[in-house]
Amino acid sequence: MPTYTGADSAQLHYxxxxxxxxxxxxxxxxxxxxxxxxxxLGDLGGLDTTYRLVVPHLRGVGExxxxxxxxxxxxxxxxxxxxxLREHLGLDRLLLAGHSAGSRIxxxxxxxxxxxxxxxxxxxxxxxxxxxxxxDSDDLVxxxxxxxxxAAAAAAMDVDVSDGTEDTFNEWQLSVxxxxxxxxxxxxxxxAAEGTYVxxxxxAFFSVDPPTDVRERLGRVRAPVLVVGGAQDxxxxxxxxxxxxxxxxxxxxxxxxxxxxxxxVEAPDAFAxxxxxxxxxxxxxxxxxxx
Numbered sequence: 001m002p003t004y005t006g007a008d009s010a011q012l013h014y015x016x017x018x019x020x021x022x023x024x025x026x027x028x029x030x031x032x033x034x035x036x037x038x039x040x041l042g043d044l045g046g047l048d049t050t051y052r053l054v055v056p057h058l059r060g061v062g063e064x065x066x067x068x069x070x071x072x073x074x075x076x077x078x079x080x081x082x083x084x085l086r087e088h089l090g091l092d093r094l095l096l097a098g099h100s101a102g103s104r105i106x107x108x109x110x111x112x113x114x115x116x117x118x119x120x121x122x123x124x125x126x127x128x129x130x131x132x133x134x135x136d137s138d139d140l141v142x143x144x145x146x147x148x149x150x151a152a153a154a155a156a157m158d159v160d161v162s163d164g165t166e167d168t169f170n171e172w173q174l175s176v177x178x179x180x181x182x183x184x185x186x187x188x189x190x191x192a193a194e195g196t197y198v199x200x201x202x203x204a205f206f207s208v209d210p211p212t213d214v215r216e217r218l219g220r221v222r223a224p225v226l227v228v229g230g231a232q233d234x235x236x237x238x239x240x241x242x243x244x245x246x247x248x249x250x251x252x253x254x255x256x257x258x259x260x261x262x263x264x265v266e267a268p269d270a271f272a273x274x275x276x277x278x279x280x281x282x283x284x285x286x287x288x289x290x291x
Contacts, residue, residue: 001063004088007080008072013063014085015055017048025095025118027051027279028085030058031195032100034075035202037062040195041099045268050276051095056085058105060201073204075104082109086116093118093223095279100124100261101205108210110225111217119282120225120248121275124233124261127240130215130247135237144234153178169199180261182232191265218247224282225251228274230259230266254278 006012015038027047031038038055047053059073059081060066067073082105086094095118098106103125110117127133144150156175161168177192178184211217225248229241238255245251254274259266 004085006072007077007084008067008069010065010067012059012081012085013057015057016052017043017055018052019043019048020050020052024051026054026089026091027095027097027121028054028056028082028089030056030082030096030098030102030105031061032098032102033061033195033197033202034101034104034205035061035198037195037197040191042194042265044097045264045272045275047264047272047275050272051279054085054089056081058102058201060198060204066200066204070200070204071207073201074208075101075205076108076208076210078105079108079112082106083113083116092116095119095121095282097121097123097275098125099264101126104129104205107214107218110221110223111210111214114217114221114223117221117223119223119279120221121228121278122225122244123228124230124236124263125227125241125244127236127244129210130218131240131243133240133243135235136239137234137237140232140237141234147184149178149184164199166199169202170196173197179234182230182258182260182266188266191262215247219249221248223250224278226275226278227251227253228263228271229253229255230261230263231255231257233260235261 001013003011003013031041057064059078071077093116096106103122106120110120153176161172181188227241227245229238242253245253256263256267256270263271
């Protein structure tokens with residue numbers, strides 16, 4: 001497994017997925033969770049047939065160890081690791097994507113290193129820390145509550161697991177998993193079991209708050225930004241995602257029907273098509289982001 005040197009000289013690991021074997025610019029992909037093993041991302045809806053996917057193991061996850069200083073595992077400070085990865089890859093700018101909590105690192109990177117972003121893809125990103133717009137998903141939640149499996153998962157969302165163990169944390173994640181999908185069939189159940197969570201890394205992930213001017217910083221990002229949402233995502237809705245996209249000079253929103261929090265699993269063809277079109281226009285394959 002390839003490695004690179006982090007901001008504190010630690011050896012950090014990453015995976016490379018590249019079925020195309022083409023001379024394409026890499027797409028750096030940040031997993032969510034927080035602190036979930038990136039195996040759950042799979043091939044991101046087949047995007048590895050077009051782009052070389054570079055998938056870091058974030059601090060404390062997979063083959064990358066927990067830092068001695070837990071704050072280095074925060075989403076704000078892990079942006080420094082992304083910058084070291086850019087240097088390691090020999091790129092002038094990054095094509096950068098983040099899913100769910102991983103988008104917090106992607107946003108942090110854009111805020112701290114705006115001139116190093118070639119294009120940014122935020123997949124079902126959390127928004128409450130950036131925009132004051134409530135999820136517009138009440139009707140959708142109400143309709144889903146008729147399903148006892150969904151209702152039980154929604155109730156489990158209120159359980160406090162902050163003092164639990166690694167095992168109880170992962171058990172809780174599985175208990176709430178149905179909330180994250182538009183349906184709860186065999187494929188969704190199988191996907192929900194991929195990629196375990198690391199409790200200590202998850203706590204470290206939120207150990208540093210972003211600065212109060214982070215929204216203003218995002219307004220200075222000149223790279224094109226795509227926010228991807230699922231039409232059936234009860235956790236986010238659509239209105240907050242639209243508000244997030246509007247923070248960026250060149251931000252736009254794409255909403256995918258038939259999917260919730262995991263559009264690359266629930267609607268992979270539609271997801272991959274939207275992202276390919278965006279990235280091809282922003283920085284066409286092989287146009288060269290190298291230094």
